[in-house]
Amino acid sequence: MADIFVVVEHRKGEVRDITFEMLFKASELCKESSHNLTAILLGGRDSAFLDDIAPWADRVITLEDERLENYNPDLYKEILHRLIQKHHPFLTFIGHTSFGMGFAPALSVKSGYPIATDCIDILIDNGRPMVTRQIYNGKVFSKDSFRESEGYIITLRQAVCTPEKTEERRGEVFKSELPPDLPEPRQEFMEFVEAGAGEVDISQADLLVSIGRGIGEEENVATVKELADLLGGVISCSRPVVDKNWLPSYHQVGTSGKSVKPKVYLALGISGAFQHVAGIAGAGTVIAVNKDKKAPIFRVSDYGIVDDLFKVVEALKVKLSG
Amino acid sequence: MNIIVCIKRVPMTQEADLEIDELEKDVKKDALPFVINDWDNYAIEEAVLLREKTGGTVTAVTIGTEEDEEILRRALAMGADKAIRIDPGDLGLDGFVTSRILAEVIKGGDYDLVLTGLQADDYNCGMVGMMLAEHLGIAHAAGVTGIEPEGREATIRVELEGGMDGVLKIRFPALMSVQTGINEPRYVSIMGIRKASKKELKVIKTGDLNLTEDDLAQRTTVEMVFLPPETEGAEIIEGDSSMVAEKIIRILAENGVSV
Ligand SMILES: Cc1cc2nc3c(=O)[nH]c(=O)nc-3n(C[C@H](O)[C@H](O)[C@H](O)COP(=O)(O)OP(=O)(O)OC[C@H]3O[C@@H](n4cnc5c(N)ncnc54)[C@H](O)[C@@H]3O)c2cc1C
Ligand SMILES: Nc1ncnc2c1ncn2[C@@H]1O[C@H](COP(=O)(O)O)[C@@H](O)[C@H]1O
Numbered sequence: 028m029a030d031i032f033v034v035v036e037h038r039k040g041e042v043r044d045i046t047f048e049m050l051f052k053a054s055e056l057c058k059e060s061s062h063n064l065t066a067i068l069l070g071g072r073d074s075a076f077l078d079d080i081a082p083w084a085d086r087v088i089t090l091e092d093e094r095l096e097n098y099n100p101d102l103y104k105e106i107l108h109r110l111i112q113k114h115h116p117f118l119t120f121i122g123h124t125s126f127g128m129g130f131a132p133a134l135s136v137k138s139g140y141p142i143a144t145d146c147i148d149i150l151i152d153n154g155r156p157m158v159t160r161q162i163y164n165g166k167v168f169s170k171d172s173f174r175e176s177e178g179y180i181i182t183l184r185q186a187v188c189t190p191e192k193t194e195e196r197r198g199e200v201f202k203s204e205l206p207p208d209l210p211e212p213r214q215e216f217m218e219f220v221e222a223g224a225g226e227v228d229i230s231q232a233d234l235l236v237s238i239g240r241g242i243g244e245e246e247n248v249a250t251v252k253e254l255a256d257l258l259g260g261v262i263s264c265s266r267p268v269v270d271k272n273w274l275p276s277y278h279q280v281g282t283s284g285k286s287v288k289p290k291v292y293l294a295l296g297i298s299g300a301f302q303h304v305a306g307i308a309g310a311g312t313v314i315a316v317n318k319d320k321k322a323p324i325f326r327v328s329d330y331g332i333v334d335d336l337f338k339v340v341e342a343l344k345v346k347l348s349g
Numbered sequence: 350m351n352i353i354v355c356i357k358r359v360p361m362t363q364e365a366d367l368e369i370d371e372l373e374k375d376v377k378k379d380a381l382p383f384v385i386n387d388w389d390n391y392a393i394e395e396a397v398l399l400r401e402k403t404g405g406t407v408t409a410v411t412i413g414t415e416e417d418e419e420i421l422r423r424a425l426a427m428g429a430d431k432a433i434r435i436d437p438g439d440l441g442l443d444g445f446v447t448s449r450i451l452a453e454v455i456k457g458g459d460y461d462l463v464l465t466g467l468q469a470d471d472y473n474c475g476m477v478g479m480m481l482a483e484h485l486g487i488a489h490a491a492g493v494t495g496i497e498p499e500g501r502e503a504t505i506r507v508e509l510e511g512g513m514d515g516v517l518k519i520r521f522p523a524l525m526s527v528q529t530g531i532n533e534p535r536y537v538s539i540m541g542i543r544k545a546s547k548k549e550l551k552v553i554k555t556g557d558l559n560l561t562e563d564d565l566a567q568r569t570t571v572e573m574v575f576l577p578p579e580t581e582g583a584e585i586i587e588g589d590s591s592m593v594a595e596k597i598i599r600i601l602a603e604n605g606v607s608v
Contacts, residue, residue: 128479128491129489132478136484141445142568144476145473160473162574163473164363167574169571169573170572214488218515219515233605259606259607260606269530283508283512284511321367325585326583328583329584330597332593333585338590342590343594343597346591
């Protein structure tokens with residue numbers, strides 16, 4: 028019976044949701060395969076959340092040290108590598124988050140265990156994992172296999188499952204000391220910086236009129252802003268609009284922007300990449316306008332209009348002012 | 350500071366009606382326009398900006414076909430000093446093999462910083478950067494949105510979720526994968542590209558590198574790709590623009606948004 032490792036992700040003293048999503052996925056796999064679910068908690072002294080994690084796992088291996096309080100890719104990679112060498116886990120789950128993206132592929136090279144990133148599903152087929160991923164920004168799905176190995180690493184996309192505890196696990200806690208011979212980390216965490224608040228708070232709006240790269244030119248932003256004003260809504264956007272400095276960053280919806288919960292979300296020229304739609308899970312009704320009928324945004328919308336967004340914007344303006 | 354920037358040419362799929370190829374391993378790409386990966390465009394700009402500040406050289410590298418040289422010439426036009434294309438022949442490439450080849454070409458050279466994109470816009474893996482760093486044995490950071498070099502180290506910003514950044518100090522040599530929005534990539538004209546064609550563009554064959562069969566063996570394989578079912582999802586509103594507008598206003602009202 029081998030282990031399935033889940034690497035706990037935490038920030039500013041709180042466990043992040045992805046941790047429970049991974050624990051849930053791993054527990055489902057453990058049920059089918061009788062593997063041992065082992066949570067790995069690298070954190071500062073007396074991590075307050077040990078009790079939250081323990082009931083989800085058969086055991087928790089925890090290493091506590093001030094240097095692990097804030098994420099350090101070098102230390103995390105080195106410690107996980109040693110745990111892998113010692114326990115030979117069949118699977119190691121890491122979040123496909125900023126945290127995981129910064130060291131999981133390097134850990135794969137170091138340990139020799141192959142990796143698949145940003146997975147949305149995993150099944151075990153003839154003793155080997157097989158993963159489902161999305162490619163081309165969600166327009167196509169892909170099933171990938173691994174070269175045979177003793178163990179495998181998987182990074183899981185955020186919010187692909189809703190954790191539900193169906194059974195209590197033993198949650199035996201093993202505290203280990205940090206190995207004395209850890210290499211000196213080559214980076215040092217300094218501080219967190221929050222993006223400044225802006226004039227508007229998109230997370231409080233009832234109606235968001237949201238624009239994506241389909242807006243084409245900076246001049247067109249004003250056209251849609253007029254529509255948002257006529258509708259009494261607030262303008263928001265996808266990342267490329269902020270990257271181009273067409274709107275300030277506090278207008279951005281998504282994993283690296285804000286999560287929003289308007290009554291209605293009107294998405295204009297947004298393709299519906301996962302990092303964007305993760306931010307609109309709390310929206311009431313989603314209406315999408317996109318000229319590509321296969322745009323992934325339609326899969327998460329209540330209503331879809333397959334057309335040029337400018338035609339729809341103009342027609343709405345005519346109706347509202349006439 | 351000597352900087353290596355790894356770049357990839359990818360198909361533009363956002364507005365395309367994609368079809369699956371006969372082997373069911375990828376989409377049909379013949380009719381698709383190809384561009385530089387968006388993230389890599391930011392990486393080139395960042396490399397050139399840093400070189401303008403600190404001196405040194407910028408070398409753009411891609412593993413790709415002769416057609417992919419287009420993005421190397423683009424990088425040269427943006428200000429890169431040298432370009433290298435590594436021809437993979439008919440080798441199958443996954444993130445591991447790609448990073449292993451890049452490492453073989455980069456290692457031992459005189460570099461302080463390697464930049465990659467955070468992810469490529471085709472398979473959205475986000476792994477070549479951190480794998481390459483491990484092959485090279487250097488410090489690494491992913492999703493970088495700001496780089497301030499000071500001697501043998503740099504203060505960098507790493508993007509976290511929810512509009513938060515982490516500030517780190519990192520030692521050179523280092524590899525950083527760049528997030529979009531870190532700068533404003535300069536415009537490249539056809540003239541600029543033509544002028545830059547005088548700069549050095551070296552071609553290396555993978556077969557000439559000192560790589561074993563195991564180095565070039567894919568760690569993951571795409572077994573099949575498919576389009577998601579079209580049936581699920583939104584109720585499509587049809588009709589002329591005026592009818593569509595009316596319907597949208599009705600939906601707003603039904604959902605408690607008064608206009
Ligand atoms: C770590 C990380 C974090 C990220 N965080 C975020 C985030 O917080 N928020 C976010 O949005 N993205 C985020 N992204 C980027 C994300 O992956 C996508 O690249 C981005 O969401 C795409 O934005 P888009 O839909 O506006 O552009 P595209 O994907 O380019 O889509 C444009 C769409 O407009 C349509 N279109 C074009 N012209 C018209 C027209 N005239 N009328 C109608 N439709 C038209 C096209 O068919 C296409 O579907 C992140 C990425 C990474 C790697
Ligand atoms: N064929 C390639 N040649 C050069 N660099 C590449 C190649 N493929 C990927 N990269 C680099 O690795 C980054 C991440 O790609 P990926 O891991 O495929 O998502 C890209 O943004 C590039 O900087």
